[in-house]
Amino acid sequence: MSRFLLPIGFILLIVLLYVGLSLNPREVPSVFINKPAPDFSLPKLEQLDQQVSNKDMLGKVWLFNVWATWCVSCRSEHHTLMALANTGEVPIVGLNYKDENAPAQTWLSQLGNPYIFNAVDAEGRTGIDYGVYGTPETFIIDKKGVIRHKHTGPIYPQQLEQSILPLVRQLKAEQG
Amino acid sequence: MRNFIIHAVVLWALSFSAQAKIESMEFANEQMEEDYKVLIQELRCLVCQNQNLADSNAELAQDLRRQVVELLDKGSSRDEVVDYMIARYGDFVMYRPPLKITTVLLWFGPVVFFFIAGYVVISFIRKQQQSADVGISEQQKQKAHSLLDDE
Numbered sequence: 001m002s003r004f005l006l007p008i009g010f011i012l013l014i015v016l017l018y019v020g021l022s023l024n025p026r027e028v029p030s031v032f033i034n035k036p037a038p039d040f041s042l043p044k045l046e047q048l049d050q051q052v053s054n055k056d057m058l059g060k061v062w063l064f065n066v067w068a069t070w071c072v073s074c075r076s077e078h079h080t081l082m083a084l085a086n087t088g089e090v091p092i093v094g095l096n097y098k099d100e101n102a103p104a105q106t107w108l109s110q111l112g113n114p115y116i117f118n119a120v121d122a123e124g125r126t127g128i129d130y131g132v133y134g135t136p137e138t139f140i141i142d143k144k145g146v147i148r149h150k151h152t153g154p155i156y157p158q159q160l161e162q163s164i165l166p167l168v169r170q171l172k173a174e175q176g
Numbered sequence: 177m178r179n180f181i182i183h184a185v186v187l188w189a190l191s192f193s194a195q196a197k198i199e200s201m202e203f204a205n206e207q208m209e210e211d212y213k214v215l216i217q218e219l220r221c222l223v224c225q226n227q228n229l230a231d232s233n234a235e236l237a238q239d240l241r242r243q244v245v246e247l248l249d250k251g252s253s254r255d256e257v258v259d260y261m262i263a264r265y266g267d268f269v270m271y272r273p274p275l276k277i278t279t280v281l282l283w284f285g286p287v288v289f290f291f292i293a294g295y296v297v298i299s300f301i302r303k304q305q306q307s308a309d310v311g312i313s314e315q316q317k318q319k320a321h322s323l324l325d326d327e
Contacts, residue, residue: 005295005296006296009292009296030266031262031263031264031265031266098235098239123239124235124236124239125243127239128239128240128243128264129264130264131264131265131266133222133223133236133265134222134223
């Protein structure tokens with residue numbers, strides 16, 4: 001009996017460790033998938049006396065990208081966002097998270113602005129509503145305003161081609 | 177030796193400042209303060225994942241502590257605050273995960289492994305005893321006794 005049990009137990013343990021150790025502990029499963037994007041109404045970074053809202057984007061597939069000037073990896077994904085914006089395939093809305101307006105505006109004018117507009121979340125409350133725990137984070141939101149995917153960490157061209165753009169195209173084909 | 181004692185006392189004293197929190201919170205009543213203390217012990221800081229909100233000084237932890245206070249101020253119960261956090265960050269935000277199908281292994285895995293290990297150890301010991309018995313026959317035993325008695 002134990003002649004069989006031992007190797008089986010050993011194999012089970014190997015499988016458990018193999019799966020367990022290859023998981024990314026930073027990847028907190030998002031509870032927002034297939035849930036409506038939380039509402040926000042915030043000042044527009046490009047013109048602070050105007051308000052912007054998630055409702056402005058109803059009827060469109062869009063990316064909601066959480067960024068800040070203090071976020072180092074946001075800088076590394078910035079040129080990928082620029083390239084994506086240049087294709088015109090999907091509009092990107094920015095959430096300038098716990099940042100100051102002046103450096104954020106400078107960032108956009110110096111590095112380029114891939115966003116159709118940016119919402120200012122100086123106190124991070126909208127961030128909490130979206131379950132943001134690290135920047136950058138990117139949500140893919142469909143025509144009905146439902147979150148369909150969340151990408152944690154910087155977007156690289158490879159991920160853009162392999163996961164994000166295919167989903168965007170699929171969602172654009174859906175009925176609004 | 178004196179140096180050692182001074183060092184020890186200084187380090188011990190320093191350990192208190194490491195416990196101290198940055199913000200001081202004001203509470204309307206004792207129940208609220210009690211709820212706050214329990215909640216920040218139970219809720220996880222999402223940035224520094226092995227710390228709870230009470231221990232962490234990450235920006236997000238500060239924001240979430242502020243959020244907890246605001247919710248309590250609005251009259252939310254302890255459970256409502258926990259639900260609020262779970263709705264945003266998932267079960268992971270709780271230090272004690274709920275018992276669900278996906279967490280069964282987490283809860284009972286250690287017990288299962290304990291019994292498997294116990295079974296293996298016991299069967300190993302039994303085997304050793306058996307092989308020790310089988311080692312020599314009755315005849316050989318008598319021979320050994322007679323040899324020893326000759327001495």
